[in-house]
Amino acid sequence: xxxxxxxxxxxxxxxxxxxxxxxxxxxxxxxxxxxxxxxxxxxxxxxxxxxxxxxxxxxxxxxxxxxxxxxxxxxxxxxxxxxxxxxxxxxxxxxxxxxxxxxxxxxxxxxxxxxxxxxxxxxxxxxxxxxxxxxxxxxxxxxxxxxxxxxxxxxxxxxxxxxxxxxxxxxxxxxxxxxxxxxxxxxxxxxxxxxxxxxxxxxxxxxxxxxxxxxxxxxxxxxxxxxxxxxxxxxxxxxxxxxxxxxxxxxxxxxxxxxxxxxxxxxxxxxxxxxxxx
Amino acid sequence: xxxxxxxxxxxxxxxxxxxxxxxxxxxxxxxxxxxxxxxxxxxxxxxxxxxxxxxxxxxxxxxxxxxxxxxxxxxxxxxxxxxxxxxxxxxxxxxxxxxxxxxxxxxxxxxxxxxxxxxxxxxxxxxxxxxxxxxxxxxxxxxxxxxxxxxxxxxxxxxxxxxxxxxxxxxxxxxxxxxxxxxxxxxxxxxxxxxxxxxxxxxxxxxxxxxxxxxxxxx
Numbered sequence: 001x002x003x004x005x006x007x008x009x010x011x012x013x014x015x016x017x018x019x020x021x022x023x024x025x026x027x028x029x030x031x032x033x034x035x036x037x038x039x040x041x042x043x044x045x046x047x048x049x050x051x052x053x054x055x056x057x058x059x060x061x062x063x064x065x066x067x068x069x070x071x072x073x074x075x076x077x078x079x080x081x082x083x084x085x086x087x088x089x090x091x092x093x094x095x096x097x098x099x100x101x102x103x104x105x106x107x108x109x110x111x112x113x114x115x116x117x118x119x120x121x122x123x124x125x126x127x128x129x130x131x132x133x134x135x136x137x138x139x140x141x142x143x144x145x146x147x148x149x150x151x152x153x154x155x156x157x158x159x160x161x162x163x164x165x166x167x168x169x170x171x172x173x174x175x176x177x178x179x180x181x182x183x184x185x186x187x188x189x190x191x192x193x194x195x196x197x198x199x200x201x202x203x204x205x206x207x208x209x210x211x212x213x214x215x216x217x218x219x220x221x222x223x224x225x226x227x228x229x230x231x232x233x234x235x236x237x238x239x240x241x242x243x244x245x246x247x248x249x250x251x252x253x254x255x256x257x258x259x260x261x262x263x264x265x266x267x268x269x270x271x272x273x274x275x276x277x278x
Numbered sequence: 279x280x281x282x283x284x285x286x287x288x289x290x291x292x293x294x295x296x297x298x299x300x301x302x303x304x305x306x307x308x309x310x311x312x313x314x315x316x317x318x319x320x321x322x323x324x325x326x327x328x329x330x331x332x333x334x335x336x337x338x339x340x341x342x343x344x345x346x347x348x349x350x351x352x353x354x355x356x357x358x359x360x361x362x363x364x365x366x367x368x369x370x371x372x373x374x375x376x377x378x379x380x381x382x383x384x385x386x387x388x389x390x391x392x393x394x395x396x397x398x399x400x401x402x403x404x405x406x407x408x409x410x411x412x413x414x415x416x417x418x419x420x421x422x423x424x425x426x427x428x429x430x431x432x433x434x435x436x437x438x439x440x441x442x443x444x445x446x447x448x449x450x451x452x453x454x455x456x457x458x459x460x461x462x463x464x465x466x467x468x469x470x471x472x473x474x475x476x477x478x479x480x481x482x483x484x485x486x487x488x489x490x491x492x493x494x495x496x497x
Contacts, residue, residue, distance in 0.1 A: 073482075074479035075478050078454055086458075174350075198361055202357035206357070247344055
């Protein structure tokens with residue numbers, strides 16, 4: 001309890017201290033944003049490559065993709081991070097090399113969450129109605145054209161909520177990177193602790209992550225509204241801007257049908273934070 | 279011992295394996311099981327409160343739940359450990375509670391979807407039979423809601439298992455911590471950390487196959 005009272009008493013001086021340390025905190029923020037954005041981009045590329053490869057007609061391609069996805073889902077993010085940071089440099093020539101801490105963070109986050117996201121991509125493409133595929137051949141579109149112009153735009157609208165959740169997971173996972181000497185915002189705020197006390201420093205850190213997570217939510221909600229609008233399943237962003245601020249996991253504006261479809265793709269993927277099933 | 283520059287040494291592998299399995303893995307498993315139990319129980323409680331409490335309670339409650347869900351487990355772990363360590367002896371039990379409460383917020387969502395999927399007619403029937411509210415939840419809604427949620431809850435249990443290495447930050451000697459200790463003692467990380475990863479894979483992959491099968495069966 002004295003923690004809470006002390007927290008309120010020292011709020012003013014502590015905020016002043018934050019201002020004094022702002023350059024360092026901003027450095028940390030930059031590192032966190034950089035790992036989170038680059039990690040997510042890598043994850044997205046991996047997700048599409050290995051998600052689509054799992055749907056390939058060639059068995060070898062499918063098999064390799066499955067092994068890759070199961071391996072990176074199964075071996076735990078922190079282990080992968082430590083492996084890249086500690087084991088990789090110890091491997092003998094020509095295998096061993098030391099990566100920049102930033103690269104270690106981005107690679108571990110991208111590989112791990114990319115594997116989860118690959119399942120989302122696979123699940124969403126699997127839940128595009130069969131008739132759409134039939135329509136592609138009926139219109140004699142080439143398979144590639146059909147994939148990129150018909151299937152993926154629809155699957156994209158389905159996968160955004162799950163990808164949004166995964167991106168927040170990735171952001172949260174990035175808080176571990178200071179263990180491999182990448183000085184992110186959590187590390188920089190932790191340095192405040194001996195001056196400000198535990199309550200202030202950690203509340204500040206939690207709040208910072210919460211705000212970044214909301215930026216991701218708003219961005220992804222915007223993408224979802226746009227994607228739905230483009231395939232004619234929802235209002236334009238201009239009229240539906242209120243749903244930008246919809247918390248993840250709450251019933252989306254799309255109503256019942258959207259929920260069911262979303263849950264089906266999530267249930268198939270078994271991602272963390274994927275929401276429930278109907 | 280084999281020369282340091284060979285990329286894999288069985289001597290190191292066999293030296294570290296017993297510690298990994300009988301110390302690290304044991305603690306990892308204990309944390310997962312107890313954390314999951316906490317999340318299973320509290321998740322249901324949270325879902326029911328959010329559904330049935332008056333707005334003035336359920337709205338701020340929802341904010342708190344969302345805040346916990348959208349902030350990093352690592353920060354929560356370190357925070358809780360610093361605040362509670364004067365009162366609680368073991369950082370393992372602090373870790374288990376933080377893990378459990380963090381996953382409570384996920385599992386509550388799963389239960390919520392499960393509760394939503396119980397047909398409205400069931401509630402109406404309970405009202406028509408003038409069942410007390412407690413009994414409606416206990417005997418009508420929850421049993422039907424839970425059936426559909428089992429696979430998703432199982433998936434979260436697995437993902438909690440894979441997040442136990444985060445306990446590293448509060449010095450809980452779980453699997454990865456044991457591996458890391460071995461690595462820094464002998465300055466030889468390859469075997470210890472690789473084996474730790476393989477143990478995670480060996481435990482989580484079969485479990486996730488099991489859950490996928492259960493999912494098909496229930497669907």
